[in-house]
Amino acid sequence: MSVERPLEITSLSKAFGPAVPVVKDFSARVQPREIVAILGHSGCGKSTVLSIIAGLQDATQGGVVIDGREISGPGLDRAMVFQSPSLLPSLTALGNVLLAVEQAYPKNTRRQCREIAQRYLDLVGIGEYATQKPRELSQGTQQRVAIARAFSMEPRFLLLDEPFGMLDSITRCELQDLLLELWTAKPRTIILVTHDVDEALFLSDRIILMTDGPEARVGTEIQVGLPRPRSRAALTELPEYFGMRNEVIEFLESHSKQFKQ
Numbered sequence: 631m632s633v634e635r636p637l638e639i640t641s642l643s644k645a646f647g648p649a650v651p652v653v654k655d656f657s658a659r660v661q662p663r664e665i666v667a668i669l670g671h672s673g674c675g676k677s678t679v680l681s682i683i684a685g686l687q688d689a690t691q692g693g694v695v696i697d698g699r700e701i702s703g704p705g706l707d708r709a710m711v712f713q714s715p716s717l718l719p720s721l722t723a724l725g726n727v728l729l730a731v732e733q734a735y736p737k738n739t740r741r742q743c744r745e746i747a748q749r750y751l752d753l754v755g756i757g758e759y760a761t762q763k764p765r766e767l768s769q770g771t772q773q774r775v776a777i778a779r780a781f782s783m784e785p786r787f788l789l790l791d792e793p794f795g796m797l798d799s800i801t802r803c804e805l806q807d808l809l810l811e812l813w814t815a816k817p818r819t820i821i822l823v824t825h826d827v828d829e830a831l832f833l834s835d836r837i838i839l840m841t842d843g844p845e846a847r848v849g850t851e852i853q854v855g856l857p858r859p860r861s862r863a864a865l866t867e868l869p870e871y872f873g874m875r876n877e878v879i880e881f882l883e884s885h886s887k888q889f890k891q
């Protein structure tokens with residue numbers, strides 16, 4: 631029987647051309663079914679790290695190891711959600727999810743795939759919008775489609791790059807709750823890039839704080855370890871919540887600068 635191994639990021643460095651590397655010696659380990667937030671200042675290299683994990687970019691040095699093997703490109707084991715929903719405008723909501731489902735389950739009939747796609751739209755609460763095109767949908771609804779698309783592939787790793795960054799605060803909270811509901815129903819590894827401290831604390835098991843770039847790397851890690859299921863109201867009554875919140879903010883305000891070149 632095989633035991634699931636953590637995803638390992640091993641001394642990852644990324645340089646764009648001859649410039650000083652944006653990210654240097656970034657190392658981290660993500661356990662199966664863990665929710666890890668990567669947090670850091672704008673421009674420090676969070677998206678760069680995530681897109682290398684997704685296999686969308688190559689590392690200059692080091693890499694990402696899954697099951698003992700270094701990844702060499704994108705794979706169906708990893709699905710990504712971006713800040714903007716990035717849906718195909720010519721397809722309906724269902725069509726966008728269907729495209730992913732057909733990729734993930736090439737042996738299924740088209741009808742089976744449609745059923746799966748519809749089920750995921752229902753799951754994220756927008757089943758009735760299945761036949762609508764992205765331009766007819768609100769930003770929040772479009773992002774629900776993107777989340778349905780990612781989950782419908784049943785990926786082992788969900789890679790989220792500021793997925794709620796463009797949403798108003800109420801929709802943002804709704805989608806954070808939705809993400810936790812989906813994760814609770816079927817836990818899977820989530821790597822979430824964000825620069826929202828409360829979002830990181832609410833969602834994650836652990837926060838990886840990045841130093842500022844260039845040559846950004848892991849500055850420190852915070853084990854969140856707050857009880858689940860989580861509710862915002864209950865969390866803010868926990869003294870340790872504010873302790874961790876302050877720790878993150880202090881890091882972002884001061885500590886990160888000392889590594890700057």
Ligand SMILES: Nc1ncnc2c1ncn2[C@@H]1O[C@H](COP(=O)(O)OP(=O)(O)OP(=O)(O)O)[C@@H](O)[C@H]1O
Nearest residue numbers: 646652670671672673674675676677678679825843
């Ligand atoms: N394709 C590229 N070519 C050159 N430089 C790049 C490229 N992609 C990213 N960079 C640079 O690398 C650095 C890190 O960018 P990245 O997008 O990873 O940061 P980020 O932490 O995700 O920022 P944000 O929080 O604003 O999304 C930035 O200085 C950016 O200008």
Ligand SMILES: [Mg+2]
Nearest residue numbers: 676677678791
């Ligand atoms: Mg980014």
